[in-house]
Amino acid sequence: MDKLNIYAAAPEIVLLAAASVVLVADLFVSDARRNITYVMSLASLVLAAAVTWVFLSRDVVLYAFGGMYVTNPMANVLKLFAILATGVMLVYAQSYARDRAMWKGELFTLSLFALLGIMLMISANNLLVIYLGLELQALSLYALVALRRDDARSSEAAMKYFVLGALASGFLLYGMSMLYGGSGTLDIDELARRVATGNVVSREALLLGVVFVIAGLAFKLGAVPFHMWVPDVYQGAPTPVTMMIGSAPKLAAFAIAFRILVEGLQPLAVDWQKILIVLAVASLVLGNLTAIAQTNLKRMLAYSTIAQMGFLLLAMLSGVVGADPAATASAYSAAMFYVITYSLTTLGTFGVILLLAREGFEAEEIADLRGLNKRSPWYAFVMLLLMFSLAGIPPTVGFYAKLVVLQALLGNGLTAGMVTLAVIAVVFSLIGAYYYLRVVKTMYFDDPTPAAAAMPIVATTEMRVALSLNGALVLVLGVVPQYLLKLCADAMTRTLGG
Numbered sequence: 001m002d003k004l005n006i007y008a009a010a011p012e013i014v015l016l017a018a019a020s021v022v023l024v025a026d027l028f029v030s031d032a033r034r035n036i037t038y039v040m041s042l043a044s045l046v047l048a049a050a051v052t053w054v055f056l057s058r059d060v061v062l063y064a065f066g067g068m069y070v071t072n073p074m075a076n077v078l079k080l081f082a083i084l085a086t087g088v089m090l091v092y093a094q095s096y097a098r099d100r101a102m103w104k105g106e107l108f109t110l111s112l113f114a115l116l117g118i119m120l121m122i123s124a125n126n127l128l129v130i131y132l133g134l135e136l137q138a139l140s141l142y143a144l145v146a147l148r149r150d151d152a153r154s155s156e157a158a159m160k161y162f163v164l165g166a167l168a169s170g171f172l173l174y175g176m177s178m179l180y181g182g183s184g185t186l187d188i189d190e191l192a193r194r195v196a197t198g199n200v201v202s203r204e205a206l207l208l209g210v211v212f213v214i215a216g217l218a219f220k221l222g223a224v225p226f227h228m229w230v231p232d233v234y235q236g237a238p239t240p241v242t243m244m245i246g247s248a249p250k251l252a253a254f255a256i257a258f259r260i261l262v263e264g265l266q267p268l269a270v271d272w273q274k275i276l277i278v279l280a281v282a283s284l285v286l287g288n289l290t291a292i293a294q295t296n297l298k299r300m301l302a303y304s305t306i307a308q309m310g311f312l313l314l315a316m317l318s319g320v321v322g323a324d325p326a327a328t329a330s331a332y333s334a335a336m337f338y339v340i341t342y343s344l345t346t347l348g349t350f351g352v353i354l355l356l357a358r359e360g361f362e363a364e365e366i367a368d369l370r371g372l373n374k375r376s377p378w379y380a381f382v383m384l385l386l387m388f389s390l391a392g393i394p395p396t397v398g399f400y401a402k403l404v405v406l407q408a409l410l411g412n413g414l415t416a417g418m419v420t421l422a423v424i425a426v427v428f429s430l431i432g433a434y435y436y437l438r439v440v441k442t443m444y445f446d447d448p449t450p451a452a453a454a455m456p457i458v459a460t461t462e463m464r465v466a467l468s469l470n471g472a473l474v475l476v477l478g479v480v481p482q483y484l485l486k487l488c489a490d491a492m493t494r495t496l497g498g
């Protein structure tokens with residue numbers, strides 16, 4: 001193994017260099033010419049995506065920095081979608097950010113540095129590197145939430161996010177310290193070898209560390225009972241930042257959960273699987289039931305996120321039910337497919353909110369969507385597809401995502417526990433369909449308010465095209481999901497086998 005091999009970290013190095021150039025260049029750009037740094041930011045993302053695509057197309061597994069960093073097919077796929085999510089967020093944010101004096105270099109550079117932290121977490125092969133990436137992402141997101149300094153809600157949301165995020169980081173760091181104390185290593189591969197052979201200092205310390213690590217991961221995912229920040233931050237943060245929080249970081253949270261629990265601590269799966277079962281069921285129950293009572297669309301989507309993460313945790317725990325390597329790869333590819341498609345759907349959902357927002361008006365209440373079909377049939381149809389996908393209604397991709405998770409859950413044998421979990425997931429998905437269909441009913445069967453009817457929908461051409469493609473992608477991936485699913489399956493099989 002090459003001790004340095006910085007070539008393996010080429011996408012992150014390119015992104016770091018480009019973000020630094022954007023940061024410096026923005027100092028010399030006036031507000032009237034801010035599109036220059038916007039274009040430079042998109043070019044930075046395209047460049048990072050191109051380098052990542054080269055690695056993915058070559059199907060390589062490379063280690064760097066003495067094994068602390070790894071690039072493999074799973075990491076490359078997740079990085080590509082994280083880059084896509086960040087780019088789409090910047091495209092969607094244009095009109096909203098201009099109207100609210102947010103169209104500044106801070107929005108671009110903080111987004112790029114948050115993405116850099118996400119990419120670091122995805123490729124981290126060492127507990128300390130995971131934590132460094134996590135802090136880089138978290139600090140950037142804290143600042144993004146507080147970007148509207150004169151807005152009381154944004155400041156309050158940023159403070160809550162910061163305090164609870166620091167608490168979660170403390171949980172995660174304490175858990176990592178216990179893993180180090182119990183095994184004597186911070187390297188995830190070496191941790192796996194020592195746990196598998198029983199060459200550990202203290203198994204009890206490892207189990208305690210697992211509890212704290214899962215608590216920290218659950219906070220980043222927004223799973224119950226570590227969900228308390230999600231509704232307030234989703235509602236209080238500027239909508240483009242809410243979109244960012246709800247998409248790309250979920251990919252990173254999945255990656256580090258996979259790195260630590262599956263690659264590092266799979267011999268302890270009989271212990272951490274039980275914790276994930278509790279978190280998954282609690283998230284499904286509380287998320288879906290509480291979302292029903294919401295009238296604010298962003299809060300409803302926050303509780304929807306909590307419920308969706310319950311489904312993701314079901315896929316995570318199902319991969320360790322049996323000893324069949326193929327079934328294990330299938331389960332984690334289902335989880336990967338789920339988190340990717342959820343992120344794509346979330347981007348489109350918040351994109352519609354941004355489409356309807358205008359100066360002095362946020363369009364974040366469900367009632368603000370009244371009569372959208374009469375104002376814009378196409379974008380009402382796009383929102384319908386997105387709501388159907390979140391609800392898991394065919395032929396959208398959300399249906400297939402839930403289906404492959406349930407197949408993974410039941411694929412290792414029809415044990416009573418797994419069947420019970422599948423039934424709970426289906427029942428609460430049906431309950432959750434109510435609040436998604438309520439949005440559709442509001443768009444198609446309620447009359448628009450006179451003020452809304454008289455107000456045209458104004459958006460940039462890039463945003464209209466991107467949102468249309470986003471909605472179409474949700475439908476196309478539902479009709480022909482096999483290509484993305486095969487990409488996830490091949491990446492996961494190669495990663496687990498490599």
